[in-house]
Amino acid sequence: MSLTCQVQVILNNITEKKAEAVKKAIEPDNVNFPKGLSLNVEKIDNRLVFNFEGTEDMRKLIGTIDEVLEHVQVALKVIE
């Protein structure tokens, strides 16, 4: 039996300009993901929605969520 896990993280209450900047800062690294792992980033008005999906190895999924959220934090800090 294979285990698939989906995690959605929503970043609210940021300006549309900041949401766009963060999305553009994160997206170029969203390549060459290990097999069974994916990330989709959507900007909806002034919200950023991160959709993570992992199959089998949950440590990889958790590690990816951890790193992406750290990058979001860095991006917001340097443009505040």
Next chain:
Amino acid sequence: MLGLGIESTAHTFSCAVLEKNGKKGKILSDVRKIYRPPDGEGIHPREASRHHIENSSTVLSDCLHEAGIKIQDLDLVSYAAGPGLGPCLRVGAVVARSLASYYKIPIYPVNHAIGHIELGKLLTGAQNPLVLLVSGGHTMLLAFLNKQWRVFGETLDITLGQLLDQFGRSIGFASPCGKNIEDLAATSTNYVSLPYSVKGNDVSFSGLLSATKSVSSKSKPDACFSLQETAFAMISEAVERALSFTRKKELMVVGGVAANKRLSEMLQDVCKRHNAKFFVVPLKFAGDCGSQICWTGLLESQVKKGAPLENTFVTQSWRLDTVKIDY
């Protein structure tokens, strides 16, 4: 023209602001925070990237404050896009992309190794040197020909910086260990014979590392002294052959190991024999720093526009001999 450079390839997170007027460059600020692993341990990429994440905004604001400018004053932002450790590279890239996107500043991905060379040329005034790049990530002998740096010789296994760090950690030093080894080596003059491996224009250090570890159980100072003498003699032989072959009249040493005085001493002797000028990058800018990245970005901006954000990747194994240099 004002540029911001961001370095984050390994231990160091650094931001620098440089001003470029024609061919002249002036460093207005260069701020660094360096990740120090526990004594006896090497760099852990994810731990180093966490260090960079925690320090990035402070380093950036200190750098801008020291230069006396605001982000809006910048004409470009450049970042080290490789080679380096993936998690570390991504932190610098995220900072650069965030600024470029939010403030609409042109962005330039820069090769870290080229950064060492270009800042070295700016600070030493070398015109057309044979370059010895010696650091934790590189051991290369390079000559510029037809818009590219060509590799004349390099390490076949570990780099000179890795040799010193791995040996230093084995006797309990914290990385980077070069200074500790140099200081301990200065207390001995007893040379113990060690493997000497130069193959054509290339060098190999892995056998030397294993042999030095076994010597260190008898005397750490003798081991440090003998390690330096052997490794630097190997480098000197390769440099001597390269000077003879390329007929270059300048040698420039860059990279973190350029700070070692014994290495400089031996290479100066080589240069005297070949009637070549000897240049070494100033100690403060020998290790990784934002100035290297900033100056290279400023040079690139002379001949090309900033990169589209969607193409601003990081490349862990980006060799400098694949980079076309048009400026």
